Amino acid sequence: MIKAKPFVKWAGGKRQIINELKKYIPEEYDCYYEPFIGGGALFFYLAPKKAVINDSNSELMNVYNVMCNDEKYNKMCHLLNNYETKNSEEFYYEIRDKDRNREKYNKLNDYTKAARTIYLNKACFNGLYRVNSKGQFNVPYNKKTIINTYDKENLLVVHMYLTMNDITIMNTDFEEALQKVKKGDFVYMDPPYDQINSSFTSYTEEGFNHNEQRRLAKVFKELDQRGAKVMLSNHNTELIRELYKDYHFHIIEAKRNINANGKKRGKVEEVIITNY
Ligand SMILES: C[S@@+](CC[C@H](N)C(=O)[O-])C[C@H]1O[C@@H](n2cnc3c(N)ncnc32)[C@H](O)[C@@H]1O
Secondary structure (H helix, E strand, O other): OOOOOOOOOOOOOOHHHHHHHHHHOOOOOOOEEEOOOOOOHHHHHHOOOEEEEEOOOHHHHHHHHHHOOHHHHHHHHHHHHHHHHHOOHHHHHHHHHHHHOHHHHHOOOHHHHHHHHHHHHHHEHHHOOOEOOOOOEOOOEOOOOOOOOOOHHHHHHHHHHHHHOEEEEEOOOHHHHOOOOOOOOEEEEOOOOOOOOOOOOOOOOOOOOHHHHHHHHHHHHHHHHHOOEEEEEEEOOHHHHHHOOOOEEEEEEEEEOOOOOHHHOEEEEEEEEEOO
16 A cells, blocks of 8 residues: 655654664554654654544644545545645635634534645644634745645545554643553653754743653653553754663754755754663
8 A cells, every 4th residue: 555644744754764763763662652742744754553643733633534524525626626726825814814813613523624624734834833812823925836736645645544453642741641651662752852052932822841851751651661662753963862872873964945045054963762
């Protein structure tokens, strides 16, 4: 069967370092857990038969949920076809600004919200997901001429994969999403990067600061004690070296593309940490 690929471009997406990550995947495991799923680069690459995926971003997890339901998936695709024919700068802002009226927005059905998320991700500047303090999506239009506003074939493959396997979808905090992990499971954690001089961190309404990195390191340790195999990726900073000093460090270099400021693009040292 053809492999599904991420259906959104996501900040911190791991497609570029899959070849590095795959070197450290355990040969055998029961359930696959990914509590910071984002676009799910590794998840789709591994295509596990049993998995629990989670992210605190509700708009994103709504898309995964809609993808799991035949009827909703078809309705979402119908809308996406329609958006593709209408795509223009004016239309983009019409769709984007639907969340300016919260009350009205909340009444939209889940497949309409999902179509909006996919369309905005393709048509916005650089595929960024960014909301302002009111939770309103505020990325401008990508002025390039886009031929395809969504990848029809891939969406179908994602839909088939999610519905034919045992995939649990959650939309909560990482700690809660990992409560049922047991011995023999494999957990891949890809949190927002540790930032020394905080630049782009607002994936959701809340930031992920140093205390969050510390809380995550505690969870890593608990999972290790439970007998799960745990792999984590992050920047190779002083804090990360301190928090995971008892585990194995595998240093890699990766090129980051999502950064609104072109000058900051470049090589950032990243690290993969494992407890095995
Ligand atoms: C680096 S991205 C993951 C990228 C993903 N591996 C990929 O390939 O696209 C980090 C994700 O963590 C999510 N996140 C931030 N804080 C969280 C929390 N407390 N619990 C769960 N997810 C959170 C963000 O919404 C974001 O999608």
